[in-house]
Amino acid sequence: MRLLIVDDSALIRFHIRGFLGELSNVEIAEAVSGIEALEKHRTFKPDIIILDYIMPAPDGLAILKIVTKIDKNVKLIMATTLGNQKYIYKSFIECGAFAILAKPIIKEDLLHAVKSIEHCINVGDAI
Numbered sequence: 001m002r003l004l005i006v007d008d009s010a011l012i013r014f015h016i017r018g019f020l021g022e023l024s025n026v027e028i029a030e031a032v033s034g035i036e037a038l039e040k041h042r043t044f045k046p047d048i049i050i051l052d053y054i055m056p057a058p059d060g061l062a063i064l065k066i067v068t069k070i071d072k073n074v075k076l077i078m079a080t081t082l083g084n085q086k087y088i089y090k091s092f093i094e095c096g097a098f099a100i101l102a103k104p105i106i107k108e109d110l111l112h113a114v115k116s117i118e119h120c121i122n123v124g125d126a127i
């Protein structure tokens with residue numbers, strides 16, 4: 001499975017990479033901006049993108065909209081510091097986010113989301 005971590009904070013990317021370290025058969029790439037995320041999506045072809053909402057333009061919501069239009073297979077996990085603001089969560093879900101995690105990200109929540117996606121991918125492969 002291929003995961004792309006997109007966050008402008010090196011510390012956040014470091015923590016997410018560490019959290020994912022216990023998963024087997026995972027390749028991880030990183031991007032620090034929306035533009036770099038689109039380029040990495042094209043070249044790395046991730047199964048999952050863990051995407052920060054607030055970052056240099058284009059922001060995470062714009063990237064979510066773009067990627068879900070051009071790639072129906074990739075699953076996106078949105079990460080935000082905006083707490084439980086319902087209008088943001090609603091926008092994420094309407095635009096195709098698989099999961100939404102509040103920052104600071106809790107390891108168990110991230111692993112649960114990733115494993116749920118992995119299960120969906122494996123079930124889809126079996127059909």
